[in-house]
Amino acid sequence: MNWIRLAWQFFIALISILLLELFLMLAVASGHLDKMWALLQQTTFGAPLLTYVIAGALLIAVLVAATSYGLARYQHNQLTKRLSQLTAGQLEAPVFARQGEAETALGGDVAKMLEALRQKMIRLQREVARYSASPVVIAGETKEEILTQERHRLARELHDSVSQQLFAAMMMLSALRSVVNQNTPEAPELKQITTIEGVINEAQAEMRALLLHLRPTTLEGKSLKQGIIALLQELQTKIRIQIKWELADVHLSAASEDNLFRIVQELLSNTLRHAKAKTLEVYLKDLDTSVVLRVVDDGVGFDPATENTTGSYGLSNIKERAESLGGTAKVISFPDQGTSVEVRVPLSKEVSND
Known part of the structure; x- marks a missing residue:
């Protein structure tokens, strides 16, 4: 479709420039068509003047079409970049701070609508988080x-x-x-x-x-970091698997921490039952606007696009829990290359102070 649009722009530009040149020549000739035709047939540097007219029109048409295509491509990239961040739930991504860039590339109306959509999604995230915290x-x-x-x-x-x-x-x-x-x-x-x-x-x-x-279905008074460490230490005593963890001491609402803890349980259960992994890595990070939980193993892996995959039921539960917190869950896996699951939960002051 992009090549079709580019060809159409080139055709329109070429016809417009040729018509403009012919109109100017007719104006100069003032009705003397014979003189104009003779002028076009005059040889300059070994070629008729008409050849230079057509070549100039082609060159200008190419420049006009390329400029139009480049501008359309830039607008498309700017729009795609913002929509992909919204789809991924990255509502506080740095790209949204450049509102002036969006207005220049997309126009004021489109930029304002995108910002309004982002603000609405932020409000919905907070509402979902508050609802999940209510028993x-x-x-x-x-x-x-x-x-x-x-x-x-x-x-x-x-x-x-x-x-x-x-x-x-x-x-x-x-x-x-x-x-x-x-x-x-x-x-x-x-x-x-x-x-x-x-x-x-x-x-x-x-x-x-x-x-x-x-x-272990609840944290039982422990912080999220303490609960995950206790879970991993218990796992090491029962299963022969090398475990590495880097956990930040994050603070969320009690319901959010409990849900994240259960997500860790679900991920560990999937790894033990299906992955046949030798090493396991668990990371928990606080990124100011969100909390990121990442679990990586070197197991057998699978194709996430394949339905009815072994362990897919557990992964669907994880995605549902993440969405119930207003967050997202992303699964990256390849056969015989292990699996990486990243859960990102928004961190808002309203929720974190509950």
Whole structure:
């Protein structure tokens, strides 16, 4: 479409310039067409004057079309830059501070409409954050209290039943391996026992991840930084994985911090259950206008564009939680190259002081 528009601009400019030149020549000739035609046929530097007229018209048309295209491209880039920041939720990006640049490139009306849209989105973010901080009461209990009780119940049942059965199966396999080793050390059954032990070990790791996800559902009086560190330290004692973290001591509303903590839980659970990662990095930063949580692993990765991806349900929960705080969640992943999840939550004075 850009090439079509450029060609059309070039055609219009060329026709306009040729008509202008012919009009000027007719005015000079004052009705003497023969004289004008003879003038155009005169040779100058080895070429008729008409050739220079057409070449000059072409050159001017190219300059006019290129200038028009460059201006249109500049306007398009300025508009795209601002719309992409709005779409990504970067409502306090430095580009919005250059209002004069927007008015020059896009015009006063368009620049004012974009600024009005940005201010409206900021107000909506704050309203969403305030709403998420308000507890939803059902039958005398808040929704979060009901979910917490249900999580604890599921964790107890899984630990008392499935985890114990897996442990018992591993013990019986160990005893069976000892008996087989004593009687027939070269028995082919040993390979099958090893395979079964590997399956049970994977099931136990999956169960630990589930229990870790279900049990710590609140910060319980800790700051967000303290809660995440405690969660990561507990993870290190149960799973063989190298963990690195850099956490700022951010301060949000209690509901926002609790939601971010649960997002960390969800991300860790996805990593343990699906990523098969060897290293995990967790970052929490305060960027004045927003809080950024970033979790990176070196696991198997996946294609985010593919539907029904393993772990996609957990990622959809993370996106929903981020949106409930007026924020955004961005997932970057490639097969066999790991996954990076960045959650950005707006930080406003009204919310942070609640």
